[in-house]
Amino acid sequence: MRQDSDGADLGRLVGYQLKRVQAALRSTMDATLRRHDLTTPQYVCLELLDQRPGLSNAELARGAFVTRQSMNVLLRNLEDAGLVERPASAPQGRALPTTLTAQGRARLAAARGDVLEIEQRMTGHLDAEQAELLLGHLERMTGALEDRPDAVHRRR
Numbered sequence: 001m002r003q004d005s006d007g008a009d010l011g012r013l014v015g016y017q018l019k020r021v022q023a024a025l026r027s028t029m030d031a032t033l034r035r036h037d038l039t040t041p042q043y044v045c046l047e048l049l050d051q052r053p054g055l056s057n058a059e060l061a062r063g064a065f066v067t068r069q070s071m072n073v074l075l076r077n078l079e080d081a082g083l084v085e086r087p088a089s090a091p092q093g094r095a096l097p098t099t100l101t102a103q104g105r106a107r108l109a110a111a112r113g114d115v116l117e118i119e120q121r122m123t124g125h126l127d128a129e130q131a132e133l134l135l136g137h138l139e140r141m142t143g144a145l146e147d148r149p150d151a152v153h154r155r156r
Contacts, residue, residue, distance in 0.1 A: 035114070041116065045084075046107070049099060050100060056097065
């Protein structure tokens with residue numbers, strides 16, 4: 001692999017390799033989820049709502065790594081497709097809690113199997129201990145960049 005102007009081999013930089021994995025994962029997920037009439041951010045949103053019904057737009061946006069404005073559009077599309085529902089007005093404050101519909105749960109269940117196959121393909125060469133170690137390293141890296149000391153020591 002070519003070296004940058006400082007002589008660093010991009011292939012040996014963790015950040016570069018993480019971006020390569022992220023790009024490959026996103027591309028594979030996009031292609032797979034298309035068969036379920038979902039985008040990757042929509043799928044993530046459905047997963048988040050399955051785990052924590054009633055999340056607000058802002059909470060969903062953070063969890064799906066999109067802007068609040070993008071999440072508004074995403075939620076409107078999911079609502080129009082009958083996959084999520086939100087009350088017409090907020091029960092308290094301004095946040096509209098979002099929940100999955102029965103159709104949303106069914107679509108998520110159908111897509112989840114394909115996404116888990118992708119995860120298995122990506123990590124299948126790791127045993128359980130290696131996978132746990134990798135998850136711990138990734139969590140600590142995120143914590144270091146987000147300046148969260150609690151994440152640096154959570155997994156070992």
